[in-house]
Amino acid sequence: MSSYETVIGLEVHVELATKSKIFCSCPTAFGKGANTQVCPVCLGFPGTLPVLNRRAVEYALKAALALNCRIPSFAKFDRKNYFYPDLPKAYQISQYDLPLAVEGYLEIGMEGKVKRIGITRVHLEEDAGKLIHSGYGDYSLADYNRTGVPLLEIVSEPDLRSPEEAKVYLEKLRSIIQYSGVSDVKMEEGSLRCDANISLRPAGSSAFGVRTEIKNMNSFKAVQRGLEYEVQRQGxxxxxxxxxxxxxxxxxxxxxxxxxxxxxxxxHDYRYFPDPDLVPVIIDIDWVEAIRRSLPEMPDERRRRYVAELGLSEYDAAVLTASPSLADFFEAAAAACQEVKAAANWLMGDITRHLKAMGLEIRETKLTPSHLAELLKLQNEGTISGALAKTVLDEIFATGKRPGEIVSEKGLFQISDKAALGAIVDQIIAENPKSVDDYRGGKEKALGFLVGQVMRQSKGKANPELVNTLLRDRLG
Ligand SMILES: [Zn+2]
Structure with a gap:
């Protein structure tokens, strides 16, 4: 393949977590029975009138400010006309030439460098319904519960230069929206959706090539893989x-x-025109400033604070601040046990592995910051070894019991008793004459093997340092 430069821009839709829909008072809860959350307004009956949900505008502004956007003082809603069974009105209320927010950006870290990705616009619109295509007959079913749920569309500049950059951008965008608290941004439940525009051009050229729009990429991995495929195909x-x-x-x-x-x-195919049923929105500057002040610490600020004040590496700080629930958990646990580095390691290691396996966010599990603090304390005091701590962690995830309770119930105390361990050490020495000879002959590695055997024999309960000392004493 010749040398092409890839140009990608993303259009991301985020469902805002308001209690009611954008132009009527129907609830927005996910997963309810089909067509149970609908009314004449969101079903588009003649003679009904939309009323704008103030909270939806507030959430949209909050997200836009978190994305460093400029908020013009005047915005309006337009009708985007198209005919499809998921849209009972046959038009979607959206924003065309005067969106709520423009000219923002977010920063991503690529290969140790910070890259700024421009955000062209952020606008508010209503979601469409959902079609369920029957696998049997030649029909589809329509569920209008989602019709009229407030949707934020975030359009990036064509600043992304690889499928991987697109994925990193999307992860960062999700993180910022999560921090701003306006959506749960779950791709698997459809509250975060992503379409991509992608084109190639000869390296060094400044004109854009012909682009395609890619839809139906339903996970972060799918976004990257779909775009990688398209790079190959267009190339x-x-x-x-x-x-x-x-x-x-x-x-x-x-x-x-x-x-x-x-x-x-x-x-022009959509015949956009201003919605005559809705008055324009005049954005009060004091309101915007109040919303700006209400924003919590964002992931970039938090990451910098972890490096400067807690002494974490850039990498660790970036992993821990990716989601606000993980960062909050980390801070609470670290504060409770004063073990910053150990808490970070547990969260990024064993705990993250559990979360991935369960497909859950940390706040959705039985593990609490005080559990982790207590676990680290037990390990620090020498009550349990690192290996036992992992067993205790499994048990906390399963039962939610306190670490101390699990240790006593299961008899998981670390054996630090010299006599008890001495007996096991003697047994292992007697059973492994070859390794003993190897060690005495200068093979340091053989000692590791013997320590491992003692640990196994004790079912992980032996204090590894003490085992080491006892073996050296006896074999020295
Ligand atoms: Zn409704």
Whole structure:
């Protein structure tokens, strides 16, 4: 393949976590029975009128400010007209030329460097319904519970230069939205959705190539893989002297490829016009400033504080601050036990492994910061070894019991009694004459093997340092 530069821009949709919909008072809870959260307004009955949800605007502004956007004082809503069964009104209330927020950015770390990715605009619109395509007959079912849920669209500048950068941008965006507290941004529940525009151009060229829009990438990994596929596909077409066609393509997760859905619409196809049922929105500057002040510490600030004040490495600080629930947990645990580095290591190691396996956020588990603090204390005092601490952690996740309680119930105390350990050490020495000879012959590694055997024999309860000393004494 010739040398091309990849140009990617992302359009991200985030469902705002308001209690009610954007233009009516229907609830927005996820996972309720089909068409149980609907009313004449969100079903688009004739004669009904939309009323803007103030909280939706507040949340949108909050996210926009967290993304360093400028907030113009005047915004309006427009109708985007298209005909599809997921849209009972046959138009979506959105924002066209005067969005709520413009000219923002966020920063991502790529290969140790900070790169700023521009955000063109952030606007507010209503979500459409959901179609459930029957696997049996030639029909589809429509669920309008989602119709009218407030949706934030965040459009980036075409500043991303690789599929990996796109994934990192998306993770950072999710982190910032999570911190601002306006959405739970769960890709698997559809509260975070991402479409991508991607094109290639000859390296060094400043003009943009023909782009395709990729849809249906339902996970962070899918975004990266879908874009990687598209880089290959477009590159091969250009190499062969063919033109890339401007179109919308769908990512097929199972077949690992994109395929054409429809030729790309232009804005004029939607016949945008100002919604005559809604008055324009005048944004009060004092309100904007009050919302700005209400923003909590953002991930970048928090990461810098962890490095400067807690002495963590850049990498550790970035991992721990990626989600606010993990960062809050870390701070609470570290404060409770004064063991900053140990708390960080447990969270990034064994605890993260558990969370990944369970597919949960830390706040959704039975583990609390005080559990972790107590566990670290037991380990520090020598009551339990590192190996036993892992067993205790498994048990906390399963039962939510206190670490001390688990240790006494299961008899997991570390054996630091010289006589008791001495007996096991003698037994292992007697059973492994070859390793004993090796050690005496100068093979230091053989000692490690013998320590391991003692640990095994004691079911992980032996104090490893003491085992080491006892073995050296006896073999010296
Ligand atoms: Zn409604």
């Amino acid at each position: 091969a077409a250009l190499d062969a002297g063919r033109q890339v066609i401007q179109e919308t393509r769908r990512w097929d997760e199972d077949r690992e490829l994109t395929f054409p859905m429809r030729s790309k619409e232009e804005a």
